[in-house]
Amino acid sequence: MAEFVHLVVVKFKEDVVVEDIIKGLEKLVSEVDSVKSFVWGKDIESMEMLRQGFTHALMMTFSSKDDFNAFQTHPNHLEYSATFSAAIEKIVLLDFPAVVVKPPTA
């Protein structure tokens, strides 16, 4: 797990083709070297009450906050942000240094 996490929890608008959004993100993270990892998923299990309408989580990790900052201001990110913003109905976004309690390789 990287040291800085960019976490996005979203509900997309009804007419959005999520596959297209994901393809755009795949392209973006392949273009921007400072993105260390990118994992996403669609909720399949949480109760509606707990998921509160949100359906997808997107997690990017960076080796440092500087790398995250470089991503935030990268021209390709700024360009894609407009497309992404137009697709979402609601969003929660958290950016934080990861505290690793139990590492994935343990």
Next chain:
Amino acid sequence: MAEFVHLVVVKFKEDVVVEDIIKGLEKLVSEVDSVKSFVWGKDIESMEMLRQGFTHALMMTFSSKDDFNAFQTHPNHLEYSATFSAAIEKIVLLDFPAVVVKPPTA
């Protein structure tokens, strides 16, 4: 990154000592073998408008959905859930199979 993710985004109640909650979670994940990894963080960067009052993200990963199910019904988890639930003001919870676009080791 593991194959199944349990993602919790929360705002704790004002009088909650977050360190105590984290200690409880550290104990829990050390006791339950099916938890493959546990990473958490406190938002330091996102704009208030985008974070919407949420402050902390907690991410657990599991090798499979079966392992996640084992965690969900584990007595220690059920016991700790009561403590955790009492501490939160609001929560979003997503459970999903991870789609790895860019692996951490790339």
